[in-house]
Every structure is written in C-alpha cells, then in structure tokens.
Amino acid sequence: MRTRKQVYLDHSASTPVDPRVVEAMLPYFGEVYGNPSSTHRFGGRAERAIEDARISVAGILNCQPSEVIFTSCGTESDNLAIRGAGWSARHRGQPSRLVTSPIEHSAVINTVKQLGALMGFETQIVPVDNFGLIDSEIFAEACQRGGALASIIYASNELGTIQDLPLLSRIAHAHDMLLHTDAVQAGGQLDLDVERLGVDMLSLSAHKFYGPKGVGLLYVKDGLELAPSQSGGGHEHGMRAGTHNTAFIVGMAKALELAYDENDQRVQHFTEMRDHLIQGILDRLSCAELSGHPDRRLPSHASFILHGIDANALMMHLDMHGVAASSGSACKTGNPEPSEILLGLGYSEDEAKSGLRLSVGMQTTEDDIGYALDVLETAADKLGKLKREMAR
Numbered sequence: 001m002r003t004r005k006q007v008y009l010d011h012s013a014s015t016p017v018d019p020r021v022v023e024a025m026l027p028y029f030g031e032v033y034g035n036p037s038s039t040h041r042f043g044g045r046a047e048r049a050i051e052d053a054r055i056s057v058a059g060i061l062n063c064q065p066s067e068v069i070f071t072s073c074g075t076e077s078d079n080l081a082i083r084g085a086g087w088s089a090r091h092r093g094q095p096s097r098l099v100t101s102p103i104e105h106s107a108v109i110n111t112v113k114q115l116g117a118l119m120g121f122e123t124q125i126v127p128v129d130n131f132g133l134i135d136s137e138i139f140a141e142a143c144q145r146g147g148a149l150a151s152i153i154y155a156s157n158e159l160g161t162i163q164d165l166p167l168l169s170r171i172a173h174a175h176d177m178l179l180h181t182d183a184v185q186a187g188g189q190l191d192l193d194v195e196r197l198g199v200d201m202l203s204l205s206a207h208k209f210y211g212p213k214g215v216g217l218l219y220v221k222d223g224l225e226l227a228p229s230q231s232g233g234g235h236e237h238g239m240r241a242g243t244h245n246t247a248f249i250v251g252m253a254k255a256l257e258l259a260y261d262e263n264d265q266r267v268q269h270f271t272e273m274r275d276h277l278i279q280g281i282l283d284r285l286s287c288a289e290l291s292g293h294p295d296r297r298l299p300s301h302a303s304f305i306l307h308g309i310d311a312n313a314l315m316m317h318l319d320m321h322g323v324a325a326s327s328g329s330a331c332k333t334g335n336p337e338p339s340e341i342l343l344g345l346g347y348s349e350d351e352a353k354s355g356l357r358l359s360v361g362m363q364t365t366e367d368d369i370g371y372a373l374d375v376l377e378t379a380a381d382k383l384g385k386l387k388r389e390m391a392r
C-alpha cells in the first residue's frame, strides 16, 4: 500500500468553495451589510448585488431575472416547487395529483409522500428501467390522468443517470401538466437552458458547484402561480419570504458563472477522471457492477453495486485510509438501511446495502484515482473474505 493521502471523491455530496467565490462574497460580510429590502443607500447596495446576481443566473438559465427565486438550499427549492404547485392547483379547484419517480432525492419524494399522507393529494410514482431512466410511455399514461405537477430529477444523485427532460416536458405539457426538475446534481455540469429543457421549474443548490452551502434557487416560469410555503414579507415576488442572504446569493451567482465559463474544461476533466475510475474498478474488483446508465450519466459520477460487500463497512475502511466516498446519497451516510433507490430498481436488500458512489471534482488527479483504486481493492478483498468466512 502507498503512503496514506487524503482523496476526496464525494463531490456529489458537496464541493469546496472556489477561492474566487469566497473573494466575491467577502464584501457582503463586511462593508455591504444593509438589509436589501431597506430603502436607504445601505440597503440599496445590497439590493443591487442581489439583482446583479439574479441577472447573471438568468443569463445561464436563459430566463428572465424575475423568474429566478432565491432560496436557502436545494431542499427548500424542491419543497417550494412541489407544495407551491400542489397547493395552488388545489386552491383553484384543479386536479392536484402529483407524479414523480422512485429515484428522486428525499427532498422531492418525502415532500410528495407527505402531501399524500397529510393532505390527501393523489400521488403516482412512475417506474424507471434498470438504468434509472423513466419509461416515457408509462410517464405519458401517468400525465394523461391529469394533475398539478410532475417532478422528475434531471441527474440522479445516487445513479448519475440523466433523464431526457426535453422529451418528458413535451409529454407533460401535452397533458397540461407542469414539469419541475430537481437539477441539483446537474448544476455546474449539464445544460441548464430552461427553454431547451422545456421545464416549468428547476431547482439548484450552490454547494454542488463550488459555491457556499445554504443557498439555492428555483426557476419559476413566468405566469406560474405558486402558493408560498414560507409566508412573511413580500420577498421574491411573495413566493419566498425572508431577508436575503446577500453574500451567499452573490457567491452562488459567481460559482455558476465560473462553472459555465469553464464548463468545457471541467466536463472534460470530470469525464476523464470518472472513466478512469470506472474502468479501474471494473477491472480490479470482480464483485463490482456499474449502477446507473453507462452513457447517459453525470460527468463527475461513478456508482457501483459491490456484490457481497457491506458498503457501510467499506466506507469506514476507505475513510481510515483517507478516501472519502459515499454509499448512496450523502443524507444516508452512516444509515445501515438499504438504499430505497436501489430497492426501487429491483436490487435485493443485500445488494441495496452494497452501493458505492465516487464522484470526482476539479482538483481530482490521476494519482488520486490510482491511490483510491489501491485502497478500494484491498478493502473489498478483506471485506469479501470476511463475509464469505462468516457465511460458512
């Protein structure tokens, strides 16, 4: 084994804040401290920074600045989209059915389930194929039954699979359904042009693209009515009350700008590192099966089922040797329950406890990948043997 190093392969959980983003945020922790809603010049400076950030984000999303709602995180954006559209449809006396998929982040699936359980919303979870792709025919049948909203994840946090959003939005619209997408994992890597994607709402979170944690946004197509889930002052066109976090909003816009200015280089680097990792694991770990789609997957994302290996024990072993990975979504780390998403794809309970996610970033090097592969091979060998011995 080589000398121990620190290798961070969990960029799907969070990314480090880019020093250029920190630099852009600094004035808003110090000299520009006014409340952006105040009418005096102190407030005015902060408000201008927020409106500049909104214009910059809108340029990348190809939407109007007024269609960008700033929130406190990706989870809040998802909640606002689903509750807002559901409540609003119900208030208008329109069908309030909610359609989603089994591979959504908990921010979406638990919100849909809660609306179903507590408020009697009819919900439908459309199945996906073995790669995690939505079956467009079943999706069409689900939309044909009518409803308030379909919410489909753009790129899966657990599988990396990328959905065909232009197709899904055409289907949803043909049946007068709105389409929201959780684009939290896609942000900074995939096309976010809302016209091309055809979506009505789109959620992002800054900490997935080298911005700060605790800030996100929701694109809401002009004219769409959303009942606010957080009431208070009239911030964000009355859709999201609460004093703006000026520094973080500025930081998010800067991070998004950098991600798309440098998109070609970043995606090329991520793809090279990811493919190196996938090839290495499939060559060296006989127990490994790639999960998610082989081609339609996030450039930074590699995920596997390691047959016969307990992923939580593996995580501990990797961590002891300086390698940060995830056994599924970050929110589940340390949770010995099988992954709901893998169960939903038809994997057994044991297989659903053997998921491994490795996600590369801007600083990942070939050497990091080589080191992680060595550690992984040794750990998988040990744990595999242990499991076989215990089974005897």
Ligand code: PLP
Pocket (backbone or CB within 6 Å): 012, 013, 072, 073, 074, 075, 076, 078, 105, 107, 153, 156, 157, 182, 183, 184, 185, 205, 206, 214, 215, 216, 330
């Ligand atoms: N949606 C997806 C797909 C995610 O991966 C995450 C975070 O892991 C979220 C939503 C939640 O975002 P946040 O951490 O900003 O609440």
